[in-house]
Amino acid sequence: MPITRVGIIxxxxxxxxxxxxxxxxxxxxxxxxxxxxxxxxxxxxAEETGARVFDGATALIADQGIDAIIVCSPDATHxxxxxxxxxxxxxxLVEKPxxxxxxxxVDVMKAETTGGRRLIQVGFTRRFDPGxxxxxEALASDRLGQALFLHCIHRNAVGPDYLTSELVIASSAGHxxxxxxxxxxDEIVSATxxxxxxxxxxxxxxxxFILLETASGVIVDIEVFVDCIYGYDVRAxxxxxxxxxxxxxxxxTMLRHAGxxxxxxPPDWRDRFKHAxxxxxxxxxxxIHGMPNHGASTWDGYRSMxxxxxxxxxxxxxxxxAVPVEEMPTFYR
Ligand SMILES: NC(=O)c1ccc[n+]([C@@H]2O[C@H](COP(=O)([O-])OP(=O)(O)OC[C@H]3O[C@@H](n4cnc5c(N)ncnc54)[C@H](O)[C@@H]3O)[C@@H](O)[C@H]2O)c1
Numbered sequence: 001m002p003i004t005r006v007g008i009i010x011x012x013x014x015x016x017x018x019x020x021x022x023x024x025x026x027x028x029x030x031x032x033x034x035x036x037x038x039x040x041x042x043x044x045x046a047e048e049t050g051a052r053v054f055d056g057a058t059a060l061i062a063d064q065g066i067d068a069i070i071v072c073s074p075d076a077t078h079x080x081x082x083x084x085x086x087x088x089x090x091x092x093l094v095e096k097p098x099x100x101x102x103x104x105x106v107d108v109m110k111a112e113t114t115g116g117r118r119l120i121q122v123g124f125t126r127r128f129d130p131g132x133x134x135x136x137e138a139l140a141s142d143r144l145g146q147a148l149f150l151h152c153i154h155r156n157a158v159g160p161d162y163l164t165s166e167l168v169i170a171s172s173a174g175h176x177x178x179x180x181x182x183x184x185x186d187e188i189v190s191a192t193x194x195x196x197x198x199x200x201x202x203x204x205x206x207x208x209f210i211l212l213e214t215a216s217g218v219i220v221d222i223e224v225f226v227d228c229i230y231g232y233d234v235r236a237x238x239x240x241x242x243x244x245x246x247x248x249x250x251x252x253t254m255l256r257h258a259g260x261x262x263x264x265x266p267p268d269w270r271d272r273f274k275h276a277x278x279x280x281x282x283x284x285x286x287x288i289h290g291m292p293n294h295g296a297s298t299w300d301g302y303r304s305m306x307x308x309x310x311x312x313x314x315x316x317x318x319x320x321x322a323v324p325v326e327e328m329p330t331f332y333r
Contacts, residue, residue: 005032007066010073011045029285035060079104086111095123098301105302122301124178128279131247138245145241150220152176153235159226165206169311176222177307186214193315202227231265299332
């Protein structure tokens with residue numbers, strides 16, 4: 001089996017998680033290099049995994065000992081690093097969002113199309129979650145009839161300090177935009193946003209409630225509340241003509257002890273989506289080795305940014321905002 005030598009840019013929460021998954025349970029790959037602007041973080045991960053520490057993203061991408069790159073630095077760096085990977089002809093798994101502006105996503109799409117090779121996969125991990133995959137299969141089986149509503153909830157225990165009300169839409173809600181398109185195989189055509197008052201426990205940002213319409217007439221509502229305190233909680237229910245299908249939020253076991261009857265809620269997304277993160281990385285490596293790629297493409301990253309942009313406009317204006325529909329370029333079919 002060929003071995004792909006992977007370099008990781010950004011060794012914070014996600015970069016370290018990807019590194020540990022790569023080192024422990026992905027076939028056909030090895031972690032070969034790491035870079036972080038905070039060198040101590042990169043060194044610490046390198047000591048744990050045996051990877052080489054680079055002193056810049058450009059050096060890591062260009063190095064002959066690196067075959068593929070995972071971009072886990074902050075959102076604003078993604079499109080520039082994706083462009084550098086395309087220029088070097090190397091595949092990259094770029095954490096979501098693909099870019100922090102629609103223009104940035106367009107630049108990546110243009111570069112990839114001009115280069116003539118699909119090199120970028122966007123880290124929309126939920127496409128690899130067994131629950132969402134089962135929901136998609138239930139809809140496709142036609143037992144339930146057509147979809148009418150999709151209800152989504154995205155709650156984090158405590159968001160990072162840098163997250164503003166707008167970033168709750170631009171960064172956190174992106175997962176919901178992508179999973180809507182993935183589940184329904186439909187494009188989002190309009191967005192409306194309502195913001196309740198801020199929680200007194202997180203006064204610097206508001207939760208967001210997003211209402212989307214799809215081209216075929218499905219209504220999607222999304223609550224994004226990144227300071228719910230009690231834990232990480234992601235839910236989805238698809239309501240169809242003849243029934244519903246939803247994510248099962250409870251794990252395989254329940255606990256009854258000392259007046260408690262229920263299950264623990266994980267503190268963050270790494271535990272809830274651990275299977276999906278493994279499948280995503282294995283799928284990405286398999287695709288580099290010639291298998292079909294089931295991950296989100298640059299087109300998916302671009303469409304998600306279009307929805308983000310419409311939501312931000314809707315949030316500022318208080319008005320329903322259109323998301324212009326475009327035909328998917330042949331290159332991405
Ligand atoms: N797919 C998912 O489920 C998921 C979940 C959480 C976060 N994310 C995305 O992953 C990315 C990283 O998030 P995180 O939670 O790991 O953040 P983090 O703050 O824990 O880590 C980011 C790291 O990037 C480093 N960094 C900053 N600027 C850099 C640069 N120019 N070059 C190289 N390194 C740089 C920082 O020093 C830090 O170590 C974000 O884009 C976020 O939106 C994805």
